[in-house]
Amino acid sequence: MLLRPGYVLSILMVTLTGCTAVANTKPITSQLIPNPEGQQQLKSSKHRLMRQLNLNQVQRQQLQAIKLEYEESIIDLRQELSQAKQKLGDLMVGTADRETIHTQYQQVQLLNQQLGKLHLESMLQMREVMTPEQRIQFAQFMRQRRQQNPLSD
Template sequence: MPIIQWQCLLFLAAISIFIANSRFGLAVSPLSFSPNNQHSSTAKSIIVNNDVTKAKQQPQSLIQQLNLTDEQRQKIKQIHYRYKQQILKKKNNLAVLQQQLSDMMIGTESVELIRTKNQELVILRQEIGALRFESMLATREILTPQQRQKFKKILESRLSR
């Protein structure tokens, strides 16, 4: 994935996380979007144990700084709740598939069956990633262009400290 696309993705992820955690609690963590699960230092500095610690230390919440309307807050809350439920269902299925694959690896199943099970895991991980991405896009659509720019400045300010 080109650097610009990756930076945009991180920006959208940060928006989702900051807004979700500023008031509503954790919705989804977009870290799984990083290529080869190598998380960027930017994302690591924002997210610690699925918690936005820097946002909580700020005197003014991100929601206040972005001047979100009540309608925007409500829509974001609904988006995150809806996607969180879908992702949790898939994550539960993922855990079951991972255990099955683990059991197959130490068992006597054929290589072909093991490969098939692994492919099921790959597809499910892609589905989870797609849901996370759609959640970020839906959240992005709620913010005005000015709010997106303001968020970018807030994020840059917090990361430079």
């Protein structure tokens, strides 16, 4: 099975940056509204990173398997977290008592923690696939990306 370089990069970027996304509670307009130019830039940066990392076929297949292993759980947990945050927001503007709001807040925190753990586990597995040099290159790429787009943190 041959994987497209951009797809493997997506796996890495989503998984390895997921922990920072979990902490972000503010929606970012640029992520919610598709931007064709931005999508083209993202594709270009993905291809550049794929060339820099120089992943071999076995690594690509292993990363794909890791992505598939965690994908459904992460999607489900994100949905559950989103619903819990919405409910918390509704409680805050409604007439709920303090205890109910505290309980819902704790639920949001628990889901955030579970999502963070899932991301960490997938990152650790992906880390094992990459060489030390590839890890350094990937970290440098992500650092540059965060500097160019500080709102993504």
